[in-house]
Amino acid sequence: MRDKLRRPKALAALPLLLTLTGCPENPDPELEHGVVWLQLLRGESEASDPYEGTAKIEVTLLYRECLVAFYESNPDYQQFGPEGSIIFGTLEDGGEGWKDRLCDQSNRNALACSVDSFRQEFDVAKQLTITYSPTGDLENREVPFGPIPTAELAHCEGGGSPIVRVGSNGAVRGLAGDGSTLWNTESFNPEEAATGQGAPIKIKAARVTN
Numbered sequence: 001m002r003d004k005l006r007r008p009k010a011l012a013a014l015p016l017l018l019t020l021t022g023c024p025e026n027p028d029p030e031l032e033h034g035v036v037w038l039q040l041l042r043g044e045s046e047a048s049d050p051y052e053g054t055a056k057i058e059v060t061l062l063y064r065e066c067l068v069a070f071y072e073s074n075p076d077y078q079q080f081g082p083e084g085s086i087i088f089g090t091l092e093d094g095g096e097g098w099k100d101r102l103c104d105q106s107n108r109n110a111l112a113c114s115v116d117s118f119r120q121e122f123d124v125a126k127q128l129t130i131t132y133s134p135t136g137d138l139e140n141r142e143v144p145f146g147p148i149p150t151a152e153l154a155h156c157e158g159g160g161s162p163i164v165r166v167g168s169n170g171a172v173r174g175l176a177g178d179g180s181t182l183w184n185t186e187s188f189n190p191e192e193a194a195t196g197q198g199a200p201i202k203i204k205a206a207r208v209t210n
Helices: 011-017 065-073
Strands: 033-042 056-063 112-121 127-135 142-149 163-165 172-175 181-189 192-194 201-207
Touching: 033 192, 056 065, 056 142, 065 142, 065 163, 127 142, 172 201
Parallel strands: 033 201
Antiparallel strands: 033 142, 056 127, 056 163, 056 172, 112 127, 163 192, 172 181, 181 201
8 A cells, every 4th residue: 555545635636637638626625536627518520519418428537557457556536436436425424435535526517417427447448437417508518537546645656647548539428318429529639637626628529310
């Protein structure tokens, strides 16, 4: 286990995050985890809103090297570990409670949503998948993705940052009520973001044609 796991404060991590796109949001200094943001935009090929009729949003982001190393060294923090179960759980579980917290961020442009499920994987791809139930308009709104360890908790080697990456155009997609894919990502920029980074990854979506 790493000697960092003493409930550190997140604010000391902010200088590391400024090297990536934008300035970070003001994190809660009591939390060991934060989020990255994805902004839902209309793809270049779309004349109308591709998000209309979306029942669910599914987002899968890959863990980069620092986060893979963190979770391998600290399996208790994985989703079903003794620490992870209350991090990924509800506030009533007594931990950070990201199932409740994730869609309750202080961002005026945040998507109104609730979290259906988290699925953390380490067997082949090292990644986190979140399924959301959105409400209201989706276009131009920002989706919070987390929990992701802060830089101070992750204690990245060589001054690195805890980064997640969009691995493919299928990583962010919308589902219809019957579970079929309604829209996919047409393009994204940038492909990576670090915990607490203020500027979002821009997701441009296109409607799936049958």
